[in-house]
Amino acid sequence: xxxxxxxxxQLLASVLVNAIxxxxxxxxxxxxxxxxxxxILAVVTFASHGxxxxxxxxxxxxxxxxxxxxxxxxxxxxxxxxMKLQDMVVSSPTSAAIYISGMAISEIVYSIPTxxxxxxxxxxxxxxxxxxxVEIFLDMMLIFAFSTSLGFLLSTFSSDIVQSWAFSGILSxxxxxxxxxxxxxxxxxxxxxxLAYLSPTTYAAEIAQYAAGKIYMSSxxxxxxxxxxxxxxxxxxxxxxxxxxxxxx
Amino acid sequence: MEITxxxxxxxxxxxxYALKEVSFKVSLNGxxxxxxxxxxxxxxxxxxxxxxxxxxxGKAYINGYDVVNEPSKVRELIAVVPQEARAVPWLTPxxxxxxxxxxxxxxxxxxxxxxxxxxxxxxxxxxxxxxxRKLSGGMKRKVLVATVISSEAPIIFLDEPTTGLDYLSRxxxxxxxxxxxxxxxxxxxxxxxxxxxxLGDIIGxxxxxxxxxxxNMQGLRKxxxxxxxxxxxxxxxxxxxxVHVKKLSNNEIQIFSTEEKIFxxxxxxxxxxxxxxxxxxxLNNIFEYLVEEGVED
Numbered sequence: 071x072x073x074x075x076x077x078x079x080q081l082l083a084s085v086l087v088n089a090i091x092x093x094x095x096x097x098x099x100x101x102x103x104x105x106x107x108x109x110i111l112a113v114v115t116f117a118s119h120g121x122x123x124x125x126x127x128x129x130x131x132x133x134x135x136x137x138x139x140x141x142x143x144x145x146x147x148x149x150x151x152x153m154k155l156q157d158m159v160v161s162s163p164t165s166a167a168i169y170i171s172g173m174a175i176s177e178i179v180y181s182i183p184t185x186x187x188x189x190x191x192x193x194x195x196x197x198x199x200x201x202x203x204v205e206i207f208l209d210m211m212l213i214f215a216f217s218t219s220l221g222f223l224l225s226t227f228s229s230d231i232v233q234s235w236a237f238s239g240i241l242s243x244x245x246x247x248x249x250x251x252x253x254x255x256x257x258x259x260x261x262x263x264x265l266a267y268l269s270p271t272t273y274a275a276e277i278a279q280y281a282a283g284k285i286y287m288s289s290x291x292x293x294x295x296x297x298x299x300x301x302x303x304x305x306x307x308x309x310x311x312x313x314x315x316x317x318x319x
Numbered sequence: 320m321e322i323t324x325x326x327x328x329x330x331x332x333x334x335x336y337a338l339k340e341v342s343f344k345v346s347l348n349g350x351x352x353x354x355x356x357x358x359x360x361x362x363x364x365x366x367x368x369x370x371x372x373x374x375x376x377g378k379a380y381i382n383g384y385d386v387v388n389e390p391s392k393v394r395e396l397i398a399v400v401p402q403e404a405r406a407v408p409w410l411t412p413x414x415x416x417x418x419x420x421x422x423x424x425x426x427x428x429x430x431x432x433x434x435x436x437x438x439x440x441x442x443x444x445x446x447x448x449x450x451x452r453k454l455s456g457g458m459k460r461k462v463l464v465a466t467v468i469s470s471e472a473p474i475i476f477l478d479e480p481t482t483g484l485d486y487l488s489r490x491x492x493x494x495x496x497x498x499x500x501x502x503x504x505x506x507x508x509x510x511x512x513x514x515x516x517x518l519g520d521i522i523g524x525x526x527x528x529x530x531x532x533x534x535n536m537q538g539l540r541k542x543x544x545x546x547x548x549x550x551x552x553x554x555x556x557x558x559x560x561x562v563h564v565k566k567l568s569n570n571e572i573q574i575f576s577t578e579e580k581i582f583x584x585x586x587x588x589x590x591x592x593x594x595x596x597x598x599x600x601x602l603n604n605i606f607e608y609l610v611e612e613g614v615e616d
Contacts, residue, residue: 073423073424073425073471074424075423075425076424076425076426077424079421079424079425079426079427079430080421080422080423082421082427083418083419083421083422084422086414086418086421087407087410087414087418091409091410091414092409095409095450096409149407153404153405153407154401154402154403154405155407157366157371157399157401157404158398158399158400158401158404158419158422158466158467159422160370160371161369161370161397161398161399161476162394162398162399162419162422162423163391163394163395163422163423163424164422164423164424165391169422317371317372317373317390318366318371318372318373319373
């Protein structure tokens with residue numbers, strides 16, 4: 071029997087399983103996505119007597135997008151290693167690209183309550199032009215694509231959930247706590263500033279801070295920052311496609 | 320429905336063969352049972368055929384499609400429940416079945432409707448909206464089997480689906496598989512020999528990565544020297560003919576031999592009024608003979 075297969079259904083399956091049904095059954099998990107970005111936002115805002123609130127609000131948004139992307143790693147690893155669900159999907163007509171895209175969308179859906187709150191905070195405190203908002207949106211999409219690809223790549227190498235927790239524990243500080251996401255990079259003294267430039271989130275934060283008029287960059291620096299972020303994302307996407315083990319060897 | 324393998328081999332980390340030059344062809348609607356001890360290569364074979372794992376060398380085809388080079392064609396034809404698969408605990412049986420169907424490309428509406436039908440067929444309609452975590456082990460397994468049989472796939476792979484189930488739950492699944500095999504090919508790996516014998520139209524015996532035998536029960540019996548057995552309920556009985564004798568307990572022995580000799584012995588037992596039963600050898604006996612050489616002279 072030949073059936074007409076719907077790609078939107080294949081995407082929706084991941085969103086239902088990994089986000090909607092999970093949220094309905096375990097509402098407490100939504101607090102998980104809320105707590106980390108908001109707690110750092112609060113600390114930075116209090117410590118700076120409110121002066122860094124706009125930048126920290128953007129930082130919380132970046133951290134949330136990175137968190138959404140890297141969460142793919144833990145969720146995929148759990149569904150693959152503990153449930154063997156991924157094996158069932160691998161041998162079904164769903165491709166790796168559709169499965170991972172569905173899972174990535176599911177992470178966004180999962181964090182809708184957090185995203186809504188952070189978007190409201192950004193609309194209230196970040197006064198960007200229309201072009202600035204477009205830049206911030208594209209910036210968020212790029213860093214999300216980067217972190218999702220990284221999450222997928224690591225999940226395919228992860229053999230159990232304990233290893234996956236370790237990956238999460240490493241990724242979160244490296245990508246969103248240590249880099250200057252919640253404050254301008256000028257707060258970091260040399261030579262540590264060079265280290266910050268190893269993280270793609272530094273570039274994402276600089277673009278967002280520039281779009282909000284909080285830092286100044288020359289056109290060439292801005293272009294270079296975009297190029298570096300785009301390169302990070304493309305390289306990670308390429309690695310995820312080429313190196314990940316959808317089918318084992 | 321057809322599966323063919325030619326010299327299929329798999330080596331992990333360039334060390335020992337997990338699968339060594341396995342060749343067979345099966346063309347039927349029915350059940351192919353693959354048996355073997357733990358580590359015999361059952362799951363490796365299963366995973367290669369279901370396009371999850373790449374072989375080191377050799378070829379495998381599903382309905383003529385190469386599992387290595389044409390995986391997307393193969394995946395249209397198969398549905399798989401891997402070993403140790405678990406029903407996702409936060410989903411209900413209906414959500415489990417329908418989401419799997421959606422991954423196969425069915426619409427939400429179609430998947431819910433087919434899901435309800437299949438759960439009703441399996442007697443799971445009363446728990447279709449319960450969380451999987453609240454179901455018994457047998458029900459969870461049935462939910463997993465429901466996911467794959469609800470699909471249009473003509474070839475179903477089930478890797479040790481009854482492991483850990485009680486006898487009645489296993490029997491329930493067996494009955495289900497017997498119904499299903501009429502219009503599908505079911506590849507079933509198991510280490511329950513009784514299960515393989517009861518269900519398998521064709522049985523493959525794997526040991527240390529090699530396919531020792533691949534045939535139906537009648538064909539497998541021809542592979543061994545003594546295809547008949549006679550169980551004697553007395554320890555005072557001695558035989559002088561060419562037979563294999565296996566001591567089962569203090570006052571029970573099992574004698575293996577050819578049909579003619581077994582009937583000769585039976586006649587003498589009848590004359591001496593000794594209780595006995597005669598039967599063709601079971602898969603258990605064949606497996607012991609081929610794999611463990613457990614039949615003693």
